Amino acid sequence: MAAASNSVRRARPLLGTFVEIEAAGSFQPDVLSAVEAAFEAVSTVHQLMSFHDPDSDVGRLNREAHVRPVPVHALTFEVLEAALEMNRRSNGIFDVAVAPGLQAAGILPKTGRDVSLTAEPGATDAIMLLEGNVVGFRDAGVRIDLGGIAKGFAVDRALSILRERGVVNAIVNAGGDLACFGEETRTVCIRHPRDPGRIVCQIQLVDAALATTARRFDPFHSTETARPAIIDPRATVAACANDGATVRAASCMIADALTKVVMIAGTGATELIEQYSASALLIGSDRGLQITPDWQHAVHLAA
């Protein structure tokens, strides 16, 4: 579809990937400043929730929350609330306390205070969300990583800023976690998890969010993909039977978190997907592709 005359499309390196924002409105300067504010919102989430930055809320929590309660930004608190809710609903499959396991698997870097490098199943239960956006950890071994949910949240934040600022049509894509609003139907191409130069399918999307978790790659070096950055909190080894999961949901944060559950539980996540009125697509390592029945009209397989 041809871009509207007052349409703006920009990309910046944020959240460890490329964040792209396309927005259209009636007056170009307003659209530009809205896009600027939306990138700003993504950058704020990045600064608050980065595992790598010792000064982020996550960095401070992992260092101090087992000793004393740590006040965090309202946005970080909001994401933690959603993460704990998802942990409860998924019977522990979605778990932000898997950071030690991710560190052991080499997916996250080691920090100064790594008491243990094994994720304790149920460690999320040791996270206390207290009055006034204060967070404490009951156990010294708890370390969290919001990498499985914060990117989706950042996309939601960017989109709500664009909406507030009068943009009529927009899409925000943070390295595959994306959301759009407006009347336009967007076509999203999903890469083949083992051959990222190829497209597996196209998905039609209107006014919704879509998140994908899959094997990782960097065409800067190679087309070879590496295993997904996902571990099963119930298992002790980093292993995943699936290559990729794509989820559609009302918010990108929920879609983002659900992809982790679908990657691990596969079709066992059906009930949870229904609870969130979401749809899912799963690519198994056996190259089989499965789609929830409600979604088949919007998913078109590539030839």
Added chain:
Amino acid sequence: MTEWIRFALPVTAIASVVSPVYAMEYLSIEEAQKQAFPSATQFTAVQAGRIWKAEAGGHVVGYFIFDRVVGKHLYIDYAVALTTTGAVHKVEILQYRESYGGEVRSPSWLAQFVGKTNASPLKINGDIRNIAGATLSSTHVTEGVKRILATYGSRLK
């Protein structure tokens, strides 16, 4: 809910005849300059094609640096706007290209893009506007920004 619907994907080894390309052009250097420093009335080259000084009313308001990262299957043009104190004001991606089946480093592959601007967009996989799947790392650009900051952060004052 009834059962999930199952499909078999074609075997990866059967590659398509056309080498897949995903390309996006966001901004020209001139557009990026204006948006990084809207108040600037003049951009003077400090180093041709690479570094510009942004000026407004005879005062320097910042610096604009153009850079490119070229990998095996990818090249990215980006720009870093620096404040007069040498801090990063903005990092913007100008062009993004992925190509498989041939290395982007080859001169013939790069040559097809010379002189292309927003006004003359290329028609390669023009239907792919939104792509998802394996998450791309932006490390090479972040490292490039760090390099620029280390090289010019204190020198351009």
